[in-house]
Amino acid sequence: MASKKSILRKIQIVLTNHFETPEAAFSFFDKSGDGKLSKSEITNLLKEAEISGFIRGLVGSKLIEGYDKDGDELIDWKEFKTAISEIAKDAE
Incomplete structure (x- = not known):
C-alpha cells in the first residue's frame, strides 16, 4: 500500500503541475459549484x-x-487551503 508521504506527494504534484493557483484547483474539483468539496469530488482529485x-x-x-x-463532512475553501499548505510541507 502507498505510504502517506507518497500519497501527499502525488496530490501536491497534481495541484502544482496542473493548476496555476490553488483556487483554480479547488474550482476545477468543485463540480457542484457550491464552494465545498464533497467526498466524491475529493475522490476525483x-x-x-x-x-x-x-x-x-x-x-x-x-x-x-x-x-x-x-x-459538515465537506471541505470548504478555507479548509482546502489549510490542507494544501500541510500537504506541501509534509510531502517534502
Whole structure:
C-alpha cells in the first residue's frame, strides 16, 4: 500500500503541475459549484493524482476527517487551503 508521504506527494504534484493557483484547483474539483468539496469530488482529485482505487475512498475519508473543521463532512475553501499548505510541507 502507498505510504502517506507518497500519497501527499502525488496530490501536491497534481495541484502544482496542473493548476496555476490553488483556487483554480479547488474550482476545477468543485463540480457542484457550491464552494465545498464533497467526498466524491475529493475522490476525483485523488483519481487525478493517480491514487489507486483501492485506497482512494479511505484517503478521501481521512482527508475529510482531518481537515473538516466545521463538521459538515465537506471541505470548504478555507479548509482546502489549510490542507494544501500541510500537504506541501509534509510531502517534502
